[in-house]
Amino acid sequence: MPKITLNGKEVEFPAGQTVMLAARGQGIDIPHYCWHPALSVVGSCRMCQVEVHGPGPKRLATACNLPCVDGMVVVTESPAVARARAGVLEDLLLNHPLDCPICDKAGECWLQDYAYEYGAAVGRNDFPRRKWNKRVDIAEHVLLDQERCILCTRCVRFLDEFAGKAELAVLGRGAHSVIDIFPGIKVSSGYQGNLADICPVGALTLKEFRFQTRVWYLEGTDTVCPSCSRGCSITLDVRDNAVLRVRPRVNPEVNGHFICDVGRFGLLEAFRPAERLAGARLRGEAVELAQAARAAAEGLTQAARAGGSVLVLASPNATNEELFLLKKVLLEAAALRGRVTLAFRQVAEEGGDGILRTGQNAANVAGLRAQGFEELDAGTLEARLGAARALFVLDEGLTRLDAKVELLIVQAVRSALAAQAGVVLPGSTIAEKEGTLTNCDGMTQRVRPALRPPPTVAGDFNCLLALGRELGASGLPKTPGEAFIAWADAGGERGGLTLAALPQNGIRLAAAAKEAQS
Amino acid sequence: MSLTGNNFAADLEGDQALAERFAELVSRYPEKRAALIPALHAVQEKLGWLPDEAVAFVAKRFDTTPADVLSVVTFYDMFHREPRGRHDVEVCRNLACRARGGDQVVSRLEKKLGIQCGGTTPDGEFSLGTFECLGGCTEAPVMAVDWRYYRNVDAAKAERIIDEIRAGRAPAQEPRGEEPDCPAALAGHEIYLTKRMRERGQGERLEVGLDDYLDSGGYDALKKALAMERDAVIEVVKASGLRGRGGAGFPCGVKWGFMPKTPKGPHYLAINADESEPGTCKDRLLMERDPHCLIEGAAISAYAIRAETVYVYVRGEYLYPAETLERAIAEARARGFLGENVLGSGVKVEMYVHRGAGAYICGEETALMESLEGKRGHPRPKPPFPAQAGLWQRPTTVNNVETICNVPYIVLQGAAWYRTMGTEKSPGNLLYAVAGRVKRPGIYELPLGTTARRLIEECAGGMQDGCRLIGFNPGGASTGFLRPEHLDVPLDHESLRSVKTMLGTGGITVVDEAFGLVPAVETFVRFFEHETCGQCAPCREGCAWASKLVSRFRDGTARLDDLDVMLDALEHAVGRTICVYPEALAGPVRLGVENFREDFARLVKNKAAAEKPASSQEA
Numbered sequence A: 001m002p003k004i005t006l007n008g009k010e011v012e013f014p015a016g017q018t019v020m021l022a023a024r025g026q027g028i029d030i031p032h033y034c035w036h037p038a039l040s041v042v043g044s045c046r047m048c049q050v051e052v053h054g055p056g057p058k059r060l061a062t063a064c065n066l067p068c069v070d071g072m073v074v075v076t077e078s079p080a081v082a083r084a085r086a087g088v089l090e091d092l093l094l095n096h097p098l099d100c101p102i103c104d105k106a107g108e109c110w111l112q113d114y115a116y117e118y119g120a121a122v123g124r125n126d127f128p129r130r131k132w133n134k135r136v137d138i139a140e141h142v143l144l145d146q147e148r149c150i151l152c153t154r155c156v157r158f159l160d161e162f163a164g165k166a167e168l169a170v171l172g173r174g175a176h177s178v179i180d181i182f183p184g185i186k187v188s189s190g191y192q193g194n195l196a197d198i199c200p201v202g203a204l205t206l207k208e209f210r211f212q213t214r215v216w217y218l219e220g221t222d223t224v225c226p227s228c229s230r231g232c233s234i235t236l237d238v239r240d241n242a243v244l245r246v247r248p249r250v251n252p253e254v255n256g257h258f259i260c261d262v263g264r265f266g267l268l269e270a271f272r273p274a275e276r277l278a279g280a281r282l283r284g285e286a287v288e289l290a291q292a293a294r295a296a297a298e299g300l301t302q303a304a305r306a307g308g309s310v311l312v313l314a315s316p317n318a319t320n321e322e323l324f325l326l327k328k329v330l331l332e333a334a335a336l337r338g339r340v341t342l343a344f345r346q347v348a349e350e351g352g353d354g355i356l357r358t359g360q361n362a363a364n365v366a367g368l369r370a371q372g373f374e375e376l377d378a379g380t381l382e383a384r385l386g387a388a389r390a391l392f393v394l395d396e397g398l399t400r401l402d403a404k405v406e407l408l409i410v411q412a413v414r415s416a417l418a419a420q421a422g423v424v425l426p427g428s429t430i431a432e433k434e435g436t437l438t439n440c441d442g443m444t445q446r447v448r449p450a451l452r453p454p455p456t457v458a459g460d461f462n463c464l465l466a467l468g469r470e471l472g473a474s475g476l477p478k479t480p481g482e483a484f485i486a487w488a489d490a491g492g493e494r495g496g497l498t499l500a501a502l503p504q505n506g507i508r509l510a511a512a513a514k515e516a517q518s
Numbered sequence B: 001m002s003l004t005g006n007n008f009a010a011d012l013e014g015d016q017a018l019a020e021r022f023a024e025l026v027s028r029y030p031e032k033r034a035a036l037i038p039a040l041h042a043v044q045e046k047l048g049w050l051p052d053e054a055v056a057f058v059a060k061r062f063d064t065t066p067a068d069v070l071s072v073v074t075f076y077d078m079f080h081r082e083p084r085g086r087h088d089v090e091v092c093r094n095l096a097c098r099a100r101g102g103d104q105v106v107s108r109l110e111k112k113l114g115i116q117c118g119g120t121t122p123d124g125e126f127s128l129g130t131f132e133c134l135g136g137c138t139e140a141p142v143m144a145v146d147w148r149y150y151r152n153v154d155a156a157k158a159e160r161i162i163d164e165i166r167a168g169r170a171p172a173q174e175p176r177g178e179e180p181d182c183p184a185a186l187a188g189h190e191i192y193l194t195k196r197m198r199e200r201g202q203g204e205r206l207e208v209g210l211d212d213y214l215d216s217g218g219y220d221a222l223k224k225a226l227a228m229e230r231d232a233v234i235e236v237v238k239a240s241g242l243r244g245r246g247g248a249g250f251p252c253g254v255k256w257g258f259m260p261k262t263p264k265g266p267h268y269l270a271i272n273a274d275e276s277e278p279g280t281c282k283d284r285l286l287m288e289r290d291p292h293c294l295i296e297g298a299a300i301s302a303y304a305i306r307a308e309t310v311y312v313y314v315r316g317e318y319l320y321p322a323e324t325l326e327r328a329i330a331e332a333r334a335r336g337f338l339g340e341n342v343l344g345s346g347v348k349v350e351m352y353v354h355r356g357a358g359a360y361i362c363g364e365e366t367a368l369m370e371s372l373e374g375k376r377g378h379p380r381p382k383p384p385f386p387a388q389a390g391l392w393q394r395p396t397t398v399n400n401v402e403t404i405c406n407v408p409y410i411v412l413q414g415a416a417w418y419r420t421m422g423t424e425k426s427p428g429n430l431l432y433a434v435a436g437r438v439k440r441p442g443i444y445e446l447p448l449g450t451t452a453r454r455l456i457e458e459c460a461g462g463m464q465d466g467c468r469l470i471g472f473n474p475g476g477a478s479t480g481f482l483r484p485e486h487l488d489v490p491l492d493h494e495s496l497r498s499v500k501t502m503l504g505t506g507g508i509t510v511v512d513e514a515f516g517l518v519p520a521v522e523t524f525v526r527f528f529e530h531e532t533c534g535q536c537a538p539c540r541e542g543c544a545w546a547s548k549l550v551s552r553f554r555d556g557t558a559r560l561d562d563l564d565v566m567l568d569a570l571e572h573a574v575g576r577t578i579c580v581y582p583e584a585l586a587g588p589v590r591l592g593v594e595n596f597r598e599d600f601a602r603l604v605k606n607k608a609a610a611e612k613p614a615s616s617q618e619a
């Protein structure tokens, strides 16, 4: 393989690779604004300049569009490079409003960061700064501050190239250039939230996030978006036990760099449930979890003894570990043997956008199938409901139940059936869970708890554990971590993998690949 | 979008002729998008401006978003986003015209029309504006009405033109003046580029028609070339030493040699007729007076580089030259000099005129290609070079009009003949233009290496009475300013390098004492500020900053160290951007400051302030 010498070290590169990418492969992050790994390369901000010592004369070149050539010698930091970067920064700051104290981006702003690292201490500009519109309402969720903009055109390229429609543009020429929408036509993209992430400065901000917090107070938790079966990797930014921001997490195996707005803004809502099933209930009365679990176990046992069938409708958003536990609890209970059907309602697959959204609005259908839960279409569901004596509903999407069942157990965060349920068990939101989800392509990724549920909410895993205990099950995994191991082992070779050691980008597991066998 | 009582959308939708025009435009290019700017011209011709509805209409026709089209519209100075008067009056605001009273023409027109620059008369008859160099430097000041040029305009003449138009009697365009002879300089020198137009120029416009062209040996070179191997044509041009006339002076034959020898798809020849470098107006002369020479050169060049399609990118302001050329192309095609089967040789060469829309940067060859493809004129990073991936990512050669016009003569008379003119390293004749306050401004064909003194004193008859030359611009804005003691430097590529500048386009503009050197530098800096494409941060911001700094010398608020800050601001950008634009500005500014520092110093009013360091602020 051909090689370049990068900061004194020989590095191999595949044909056509740029110096920027070769450097990143070595963990060297060359400063840049306009370059973005998921967008076309324009090479216009000039921040990524490096020194090329050959072949040819010593010179500066932009790493983002400099193809590696065998024998090329590149130095990413040098006095000349530092001067070039300081020059770019002085230029970018000439007209920048310097309103960091009121800017949401402060703390994660690339202008701030690089200015700190490479900029001159004083500016020499004594002209008034350029005046533009500081509050352009360009989209449902996004505001544009034209004065802060450094014209890297990432936003323009993102909408054109990724989201598929050039809804933002550079208008005007030269120093009169400005990013804007066409008069009266706002950005309609269902991916607009990403604009705020890819903007390296505070020019594009989310209305939902404006003035909510300084970013340094946020704590990020890496997890997975449950809004559709793509299962995009996300980070939840939390302050005071509340999610203030949902961000995409780079995952080439799943979502690349971006997420859709349904995930980003929908989850914000989902994580602030105005009402939730805040504790266990028995026939409408608040009780201890153990008491509710006991009643549920007794009810199920009675139904089975009487020769009736028990239908379990699992949630398509449950983790693999919860499903494993659910299966174990109900299938291994001696009293219920032969009486239990584990199933889930078919989730329609419609309205995918050909980008990320699959149109199947559930997080773990693949996991349900792999663990052998029976997929019920509407007709079959109706018939099974009619035949069931006892019903255990974990599926929040089932909002109506006409069939007469002897026992209805509901486990959820919210459920329209809670009022008619004999037993209610308090479930947890995805932001409160530990475990894994398997997406439409069979990638199993880890979800992590970012929020603490209210003290009276035991959560899905613990509710199932309590039920299992009451049903006399033994050898149940006590934590999602243990459940993961048991589940993965049952599915095939685990190779020493644990939940904590799950690769950041997810993994294809034999357990998750197994198709339904019931 | 709210339709505020207008019918633009319905009007455009229902216009069958426009639809046909669009279809014809689209048929000229391998990709539809390339017809975008011509299509916008067509819509603006109809409406006078480009309202939102028009932009949205064009976007729909070109399968893109209105925002995308608007970004193209707003890049180009000729497209209007405000309603305009029935007549668009534009006065040149660059050096040659200003030096000869352009500013006074503007103020008289403002008074006469009762509007400010940029405004429209209440009766909707006239809009008034100024434009960067219109390419009429030797006939300065130049004024254009609906892109028909009027030359040597003074305040009285400007008024008269307005009156005539009001009375419905305006001439379609004022005939271009005859280029002055320069007997002294001509003695002993062969001329070829301007020979035909001097001898056979016909009619009001002194244009060489096809018959006259043929009668004087026209298209013989094409016949000769078609009988040669393609590579043999390249070899002759290489041997002649012909260097590009667009400014950089790159050897033409060498450039052609970069084109692949076995095409794996279409090749293109793009002829650069963007001619927007202040002080430059020779390509316009060639296109207006002798269009068949350009066509013949284009056909030969296309044959040599294995291109079947030639696009001539003509700056949008050159409406008349574009029309002349289009007409001549049609004639040439009808007679078999262009088309599917050129002169029965089996060789195909199609040629199209593509009008720009007012953006100097589109003269830079990669910006030209972007613009031709229907986009904002943003230069592309190199590599890839045009010969590898140019128009539509196909191998492309970009040559200047004058370069191409040399080709037929070289092919016909040989490399040795060509090398009898000019210097060893800069052979051939050049169309030197002399502008500013000289007695006989004009375009003079002389061998490369002629001195500015000879051009200014012998050809142009010296300075106007009462004018003193304090400096001169040797070859377009990017070449800066030299001092009177440089008058004897031969104007060729090598000699000019020794005085830290370059040949440029051969357009000389003299600066006289009354106008002043500092305003001349300011005019150019403002020009560059106006024309940067703006994609590179250092160029975009640096040009604007330099322009603000230099303007302080006019309003008397300058400190002496402003000069150093200005030079430093430009230095940020030099060698650090996508194209060489910052060099084109930094060079002349550096040279101007170096050569004329005392002129700047004189304008620093407050000496005490001048000593103080630049005020600083937190960044």
Ligand SMILES: Cc1cc2nc3c(=O)[nH]c(=O)nc-3n(C[C@H](O)[C@H](O)[C@H](O)COP(=O)(O)O)c2cc1C
Pocket: B243, B244, B245, B246, B247, B248, B249, B250, B252, B272, B273, B274, B275, B276, B277, B360, B361, B362, B363, B364, B365, B366, B398, B399, B400, B401, B403, B404, B579, B580, B581, B584
């Ligand atoms: C800012 C800029 C403007 C230019 N403008 C023109 C122009 O108007 N006409 C032209 O022929 N070349 C212009 N050039 C030079 C072209 O990039 C290119 O070198 C030339 O067209 C090549 O033709 P030639 O080799 O025949 O000279 C310009 C270059 C720059 C950097």
Ligand code: SF4
Pocket: B361, B378, B379, B532, B533, B534, B535, B536, B537, B539, B540, B577, B578, B579, B580, B581, B582
């Ligand atoms: S250097 Fe200036 S003109 Fe050239 S591409 Fe960059 S911004 Fe545009």
Ligand code: FES
Pocket: A031, A032, A033, A034, A035, A042, A043, A044, A045, A046, A047, A048, A049, A062, A063, A064, A065
């Ligand atoms: S990151 Fe390379 S020029 Fe912007």
